[in-house]
Amino acid sequence: MSLSLLAIAAWAQDENQFTIDAQLRTRGEYNNGAGYPRYQSQLPATFINERARMSMDYERGMLELKLSAQHTGLWGQDGMNTANGRMTMNEAWAKLMPTKEWFVKIGRQQLAYDDERILGSSDWDVNGNWHDALKVGYEKDNNKLHLFAAVNRNNTNSGNYYHGNMPYKAMQGAWFHHDFEKESLGVSLLVLNTGYEQGEPGHGQTKYMQTLGSDINYMPGAWHLHGAFYYQTGRSADDLKVSSCMASFKAAYQIDSQWKLSVGMDYLEGESYISGSKDMYGNVTLNKEHSDRTRAFNPLYGSHHLFYGLMDYFYANGFVGGIQTGLGDLQAGVDYKASTKTSMMLNYHYFATASDCLDKRGLGHELDLQLTTKLMKDVTLQAGYSFVKGTESMNVVKGGSHKAWQDWAWISLNITPRLFTTKW
Numbered sequence: 001m002s003l004s005l006l007a008i009a010a011w012a013q014d015e016n017q018f019t020i021d022a023q024l025r026t027r028g029e030y031n032n033g034a035g036y037p038r039y040q041s042q043l044p045a046t047f048i049n050e051r052a053r054m055s056m057d058y059e060r061g062m063l064e065l066k067l068s069a070q071h072t073g074l075w076g077q078d079g080m081n082t083a084n085g086r087m088t089m090n091e092a093w094a095k096l097m098p099t100k101e102w103f104v105k106i107g108r109q110q111l112a113y114d115d116e117r118i119l120g121s122s123d124w125d126v127n128g129n130w131h132d133a134l135k136v137g138y139e140k141d142n143n144k145l146h147l148f149a150a151v152n153r154n155n156t157n158s159g160n161y162y163h164g165n166m167p168y169k170a171m172q173g174a175w176f177h178h179d180f181e182k183e184s185l186g187v188s189l190l191v192l193n194t195g196y197e198q199g200e201p202g203h204g205q206t207k208y209m210q211t212l213g214s215d216i217n218y219m220p221g222a223w224h225l226h227g228a229f230y231y232q233t234g235r236s237a238d239d240l241k242v243s244s245c246m247a248s249f250k251a252a253y254q255i256d257s258q259w260k261l262s263v264g265m266d267y268l269e270g271e272s273y274i275s276g277s278k279d280m281y282g283n284v285t286l287n288k289e290h291s292d293r294t295r296a297f298n299p300l301y302g303s304h305h306l307f308y309g310l311m312d313y314f315y316a317n318g319f320v321g322g323i324q325t326g327l328g329d330l331q332a333g334v335d336y337k338a339s340t341k342t343s344m345m346l347n348y349h350y351f352a353t354a355s356d357c358l359d360k361r362g363l364g365h366e367l368d369l370q371l372t373t374k375l376m377k378d379v380t381l382q383a384g385y386s387f388v389k390g391t392e393s394m395n396v397v398k399g400g401s402h403k404a405w406q407d408w409a410w411i412s413l414n415i416t417p418r419l420f421t422t423k424w
Contacts, residue, residue: 014061020420023053027126027412034311034408036320037390037400048075051126055091064095072126090130105135111148111301113175114188114215117228117248120303129301131171142179148172161204162197167237167301169206170195188215190230194300196237207235209242211300224252232297241293244269248307250331260335266307268315270326271296273357286323286357286396295355296324309349310368311386311408313398320399326354328361341374353393363397364390378418383411 032044055068068091078086093107111131112121122129133150152166162169177188192211199205213230228248236242250264272289304316307329314327333347351363370384387407394402 015423017059017423018421019057019418021055021057021416021418023051023055024415025051025053025126025412027410030409032408033388033400033404033406034386035313035317037313037388037394037398037402037406038404039401040404042400042404049073049126050075053090062097064097065093066095067092070127088127090128101138101140103137103139105137106133108132109135111135111173112303113146113190114177115226115228116303116306117215118190118192118211118213118230118300118302119173120301120306122301122303122305124303124305129303131301133171142181144175144177146173146175148174158201159204161199161201163201168194169197184219186217189213190215192300193234196235196239198235198239207239209234209236209298222254224254226250226252230297236294236298238294243293244295244297246297246299258337262331262333262335264331264333266327266329266331268297268299268327268354269295270353270355270357271324272355273323273325286325294324296326309351309366309386309388310347310370310384311366311388311406313366313388314351319397323397325357325397328352328354343372345370345372351394353397358393358396360391360393362391363394364388364402378416380414380416381412382414383409385409 026048027050028046028048030044030046032038038044049072051070051072053068053070055066058065068089069087070090071087073086089108091108091110093105093109095103095105097103108130110121110129111119111133113119116122120129131150132152133148135146135148137147138145149170149172150168151170152162152164152168153160154162154164171192171194173190173192175188175190177186179186190211190213193208194211195206195208197204198207209232211230211232213228215228216226218225226249229245231245232242234242246266246268248264248266250262252260252262254260271294273286299315302315304314305312308314308316308327309329314329319325328351330350331347333345335343335345337343345368347368349366349368351366352361353363366386366388368384368386370382372380372382374380385407386409387405390398390400390402390406392402394400400406
C-alpha cells in the first residue's frame with residue numbers, strides 16, 4: 001500500500017471530538033475619570049457592557065477547526081427592534097498538523113505571546129484583539145518557534161492601497177521560546193515587521209517599522225523575576241523615522257501560600273518636545289523638537305490594561321493632541337489568596353513622563369484594588385476600585401483637571417460553561 005493510502009487509512013481511524021463553549025460576561029462600571037481624566041464640571045457615567053460569545057471546536061487527528069462568534073456592546077445601545085446588531089467572528093481558523101511537531105494555522109486568530117506586552121488578546125476589552133493571519137509553528141521539547149504573517153485589503157478591485165479598520169496594512173513576525181528546565185528559566189525572542197500605508201490611492205506605498213526584543217522569566221525558589229526589552233526602528237504609521245525602546249522589570253516574592261509581594265518598573269521612551277506658551281488654564285503647549293523622526297515607543301497590539309494601571313490612562317487610550325511623552329511607571333503590589341476560590345490584589349503606580357519636556361515630569365499616583373471569587377463551577381465574580389491623583393503635568397498629556405477627583409469602580413460576572421461535548 002502506498003504512503004498516501006496509509007495516511008488516509010490512519011486519518012479514517014482518528015477519533016472525532018466536537019465541543020461547544022459559551023461565555024457571558026456582564027460588567028457594570030462607574031466611570032468618574034477612567035480612560036481620560038475628567039474636568040471638574042464633568043459628570044460621572046454609569047453603564048453596563050456585555051460580551052456574549054459562542055465557540056465551536058472540532059478536532060480529528062491532524063485537523064482542528066474553531067469558529068467563535070460574539071455580540072458586544074452596552075445595555076440599551078441598540079433599540080428593542082433594531083436590525084443593526086454587532087455580531088463579529090472573533091475566531092475562525094483551521095489548524096493542520098502534518099507531524100507531531102509542526103502545525104499550520106490559518107484564519108482569524110489571536111496572536112498572544114509571553115506576557116502580552118506587544119502582542120496580546122486584550123481580553124479585558126469587551127471586543128478583544130484578533131488578526132486575520134497565517135501561522136506556521138514548530139514545537140518540540142523545550143523549544144517553540146512560530147512564524148506568522150497578515151495582510152489587509154479594503155476590497156478586491158482597488159489595487160493594493162489599504163485604508164481600513166485594522167491598524168496596519170501588513171505584518172510579518174517570528175517568535176522563539178526556550179525553557180531551561182534546571183534553571184527555571186524561560187527566554188523568548190520576538191521580531192515584528194509592521195507595514196503602514198502611506199500616500200494616497202493610486203500613489204500608495206507601504207512603509208515598515210521593525211520591533212525586536214526579548215522576554216525573560218526566571219523563578220528561583222519563591223522568587224519570580226521577569227524582564228523585557230524591545231527596540232523599534234524603521235518608519236512609523238506617520239511616516240517618521242523611528243528609534244525608540246522600552247524596558248520592563250518586575251520582581252515578585254511568594255511569602256507563603258497566601259501572600260505575595262512585588263515591585264516593578266516600566267519605561268517606554270517618549271518624544272522630544274520643546275515647551276511653548278501657556279493657555280488661560282495654565283496648560284503648556286508642547287512642540288516637537290524634530291519633525292522628521294520620533295523617539296516615542298509604540299507597544300502595538302498588546303494587552304495594555306495589564307500593565308500601566310487599571311484606569312487605562314496610558315496606551316490603552318491615547319495622549320491628548322497627539323502628545324507622546326512616553327512613560328515611566330514605578331509599581332508596588334501585594335496579592336492575597338484568602339482561599340482556593342477567593343483572591344485579592346492591591347497595586348500602586350507612580351507615573352512620570354519619559355521625556356524631559358515639562359517643568360515637572362511627575363504625572364501622578366494610581367491605586368488599584370481588585371477582588372476575584374469563584375461563586376460556583378463556571379461562574380466567577382470580580383470587582384474593583386481605582387483612583388488617580390494627577391498633577392498639572394497630567395493635564396498637559398491627558399487633559400482633564402488634576403483638581404477633580406478621578407476614580408472608577410466596576411463589578412463583573414463571568415459565566416463560561418461548556419455546553420456540549422461529544423466523541424465518535
